[in-house]
Amino acid sequence: MSEVSQNITDERKSRLAKLDEMKKRNINPYPNRYKPEAYSEDIKKQFLDNGEQEFKTTIAGRVMLWRSFGKAIFATIKDDRGDIQIYARKDILGDELFELFTMVDIGDIVGIKGNVFKTHKGEITLLVEESTLLAKAVNSLPEKWHGLSDIELRYRQRYLDLIINPSVKQDFIVRSKVIAYIRNFLTERGFIEVETPMMQVIPGGAAARPFITHHNALDTDLYLRIAPELYLKRLIVGGFERVFELNRNFRNEGIDTRHNPEFTMLELYQAYADYQTMMDHFEQMMKGIAFAVKGESEFEYQGKKLDFGNWKKLKYTDALRDIAGIDVSKIKDAKDAAEAAKSKGIHKIDKFLGKWGILDMVFGECVEQELIDPTIVYEYPSEISPLSKYKPDDPEFVERFEAYCMGRELCNAFSELNDPFVQRERFEEQARRKAGGDAEAMFIDEDYINALEHGMPPAGGLGIGIDRIIMFLIDTNSIRDTILFPTLKPKAE
Numbered sequence: 464m465s466e467v468s469q470n471i472t473d474e475r476k477s478r479l480a481k482l483d484e485m486k487k488r489n490i491n492p493y494p495n496r497y498k499p500e501a502y503s504e505d506i507k508k509q510f511l512d513n514g515e516q517e518f519k520t521t522i523a524g525r526v527m528l529w530r531s532f533g534k535a536i537f538a539t540i541k542d543d544r545g546d547i548q549i550y551a552r553k554d555i556l557g558d559e560l561f562e563l564f565t566m567v568d569i570g571d572i573v574g575i576k577g578n579v580f581k582t583h584k585g586e587i588t589l590l591v592e593e594s595t596l597l598a599k600a601v602n603s604l605p606e607k608w609h610g611l612s613d614i615e616l617r618y619r620q621r622y623l624d625l626i627i628n629p630s631v632k633q634d635f636i637v638r639s640k641v642i643a644y645i646r647n648f649l650t651e652r653g654f655i656e657v658e659t660p661m662m663q664v665i666p667g668g669a670a671a672r673p674f675i676t677h678h679n680a681l682d683t684d685l686y687l688r689i690a691p692e693l694y695l696k697r698l699i700v701g702g703f704e705r706v707f708e709l710n711r712n713f714r715n716e717g718i719d720t721r722h723n724p725e726f727t728m729l730e731l732y733q734a735y736a737d738y739q740t741m742m743d744h745f746e747q748m749m750k751g752i753a754f755a756v757k758g759e760s761e762f763e764y765q766g767k768k769l770d771f772g773n774w775k776k777l778k779y780t781d782a783l784r785d786i787a788g789i790d791v792s793k794i795k796d797a798k799d800a801a802e803a804a805k806s807k808g809i810h811k812i813d814k815f816l817g818k819w820g821i822l823d824m825v826f827g828e829c830v831e832q833e834l835i836d837p838t839i840v841y842e843y844p845s846e847i848s849p850l851s852k853y854k855p856d857d858p859e860f861v862e863r864f865e866a867y868c869m870g871r872e873l874c875n876a877f878s879e880l881n882d883p884f885v886q887r888e889r890f891e892e893q894a895r896r897k898a899g900g901d902a903e904a905m906f907i908d909e910d911y912i913n914a915l916e917h918g919m920p921p922a923g924g925l926g927i928g929i930d931r932i933i934m935f936l937i938d939t940n941s942i943r944d945t946i947l948f949p950t951l952k953p954k955a956e
Contacts, residue, residue: 478601481566485596490563492599497574499523502544507587510579522547522589523574523597525626526567527604536564540575540589541626549575550582551591564591570600570626618949631944634937637756638945641933642709644755645729648748654705654731659694661687661711667911668692668850670903671714674724687713692850692924693911695732696879700919707731709929720941721871724950727929732879736923737852738862741876742839745866745925746774749837749932756936764935767835769868771935775838779860782840783822787829797821815899819844834867843877849889849905851877873932876925883915 485492500521501509509518524542534553539546553561567573574595582588605627617624617631625632646656664683666673668690676685691708698706712728733740753760753771760772783789787807794800800821801812807829812821823844834840841864845853851861863877880886890907897904933945943949 474603475601478568478599478603481568482599482601485563485566485599488563490596492596494595494597497523497595497597499542499574503540503542503547504544506547506579506589507545510581510587515581517578517580519576519578519592520589521574521576524572526569526571526573529567529569531565534561538567540573548582548586548588549577549591550588551594556591556594560594564594567594567596568600568603570602570604571596572598572600615951618943619951619954621947634933634939634944635947637936638929638933640756641752641936642929644752645709645748645929648751649705649707649731652705652744654707654733655703657695657698657703657706657708658710659688659691659698659708661713663688663694665906665908665910667905667908669712669714670849670905672716672902674713674715689714690728690926691730692926693908695730696919696922696924697911697914699732699734699879699922700914700917704734704920705732718950720943721931723930723942723946726942726946729927729929730924732922732924734920734922737878737921738841738864738876738923741923741925742841742864745839745874745876745927748927749774749866752932752936762936764869764938765940767869769837769935771837773837774866775836777834777838777840779826779840779843782830782834783826786833787825789822789825791822794818794822813901815896815901815904817846819846823847831867831872832870835869837866837868839864839866848877849893850880850886852880852882853885868935871931871934872928874925874927876923879919879922879924881915881919881921883912886915887912 482492498521503522503524506520506522510516522540522542524540524546526538527541527546528539530537536551538549538551540549551561551564556564574597575589575591576593578590578592580588580590605623617628650656662676662678662685664685666686666689669692671689673686673689676687677683678685690712691710695706695708707729709729710727711725713725715724716722718724731744750760750772753762761768761770763769780791783791789803794803797816797818800818804812804821804825807825809824809828812824816824842854842860843851843863843865845851845859845861848861848863851863854860854862861877863875865875866873880889890905890912893905894907897906930942930945934940934942937944939945
C-alpha cells in the first residue's frame with residue numbers, strides 16, 4: 464500500500480474512532496435540525512454597521528480550516544454566504560465541552576453560538592460559547608493547497624468540487640440567475656410556461672438520434688425526447704398563443720466540450736408571428752441576460768471581447784460564399800455539391816444527402832468555426848429545414864435563422880410550417896432518408912399532421928441551448944462546467 468493511501472486510511476480510522484467515542488457519550492453526530500440565526504457575511508456586515516459593537520449570534524456551516532494551540536482553537540466556518548473565523552477557548556467552554564470540540568475535523572458541519580468580536584489582527588471572529596456537531600465527515604476533504612484539480616474527479620464528485628472551489632458554486636448561481644431572467648422575460652411578454660412529454664412514442668422536432676426505452680405495462684418502446692417542438696405546436700393549434708418550455712432534451716450522440724447527451728433547451732412559440740419576431744425576442748433576451756449577469760452587454764470571453772447587444776446579420780448563402788468560398792449559384796445538383804465539398808477536404812458524404820445537405824456539411828466544417836463575433840445567419844435551404852416555412856418569393860429557402868458565437872450554434876428559429884400537405888411531403892422525404900440509413904432523420908408523425916389539418920395559425924418558434932449560453936457567461940470552453948452532473952463514462956471498478 465502506498466504512503467498516500469495509508470495516510471488516507473489512517474485519517475478515516477481516526478474519524479471513525481471519534482464518531483464511536485461520541486456515540487459512547489450519547490452524542491448524536493447527525494441531529495435532526497439546527498436553526499442558525501445568521502449567515503457569515505451578514506454577521507460581518509452587522510458588526511461593522513453597528514460600529515463594531517459586540518453581539519451574540521448563531522451560525523452553522525462546514526469547518527474548512529483548523530488550527531489548535533493547546534488550550535485554544537482557531538477554525539474557519541464556511542456557509543452559504545461566505546466564511547467566518549471562530550475561536551474556542553478551554554477556559555470558556557470548560558474541560559468537557561472543549562474536549563468534545565477537539566473531536567471536530569475539517570469537513571465536519573457544526574453549529575456555533577457565541578459572541579462576535581474583532582481580534583488583535585483585525586479579523587471579525589465568533590467566540591465559541593456553545594458548539595453542536597451537525598454532521599460528522601468520515602471522509603476527509605482534498606488537501607487544501609492542492610485543491611481538487613482532477614477534472615474528471617471534479618465532474619464525478621461535484622459535491623467535492625463545490626466545497627473546495629467556491630467559484631464553481633458561483634458559476635451555477637449565474638446559471639440559476641439566467642434561467643430566472645428568461646422566465647421573467649417571457650412571462651412579461653405574455654408567454655405561458657408549459658410541460659410536454661419527456662417520453663414520446665414518436666421522437667420529433669429535430670434531426671438527432673434518440674434514446675430508446677421500453678414501457679413494460681404498455682409493452683411498447685418509447686423515446687426520450689430530442690425536442691418538445693411538435694407538442695408545443697400542438698398547443699398553438701389548441702389555442703395557446705404564446706407558450707414556452709424550459710427543460711431537458713436527450714440526444715444519443717457523442718460527448719465533447721460542446722455536447723452532453725442530456726442538456727437544457729428553451730423552446731418558445733408565438734401565434735401570428737414569424738422568424739423576424741423570434742429574432743427580436745432572441746436579441747433582446749441575449750442583451751438582457753448579459754446585463755443581468757455582467758452589468759452590460761459587452762464582456763470578455765476567453766480573452767475575446769463579445770457584445771451580446773450587437774448581433775451581425777449574414778445570409779446562409781453569403782456565408783458559404785464569403786467564408787467557405789463556395790458560390791452556390793454554380794452548384795446545380797448533389798454531384799456538384801459533392802465536388803465542392805471534396806475541394807474543402809470533406810470526402811465522407813452520406814449517400815442520402817441532397818445538394819443542400821452536402822453544402823450544409825461544408826457550412827459545418829468551414830463556416831461555423833469562423834463565426835466568432837455574435838452573428839445571426841438567416842434564410843436556410845428548405846431541404847435541411849423540414850419544419851420551416853418557405854420564403855414566399857423563393858421556395859428553395861425558408862424563413863429560418865441560427866445564431867452563432869465563437870463558432871458555436873446557440874439557437875435555431877423559424878417561421879413555423881403550418882401547411883399539413885407540405886409537412887407530409889417533408890416528413891415523407893425524411894422517412895426515405897431514414898430508410899436509406901440516416902439515423903437522425905425524422906419519423907412521420909401522423910397525429911401532428913392531423914393537428915395541422917385542424918388549422919394552426921401562422922407562428923414563429925425559437926429554440927435556445929441554455930448550457931451553451933452559460934458557457935459564455937462563466938467564461939468556460941466546456942459545456943460540462945455548466946451542468947452540475949454531466950454525463951460521464953461509468954468508472955471502472
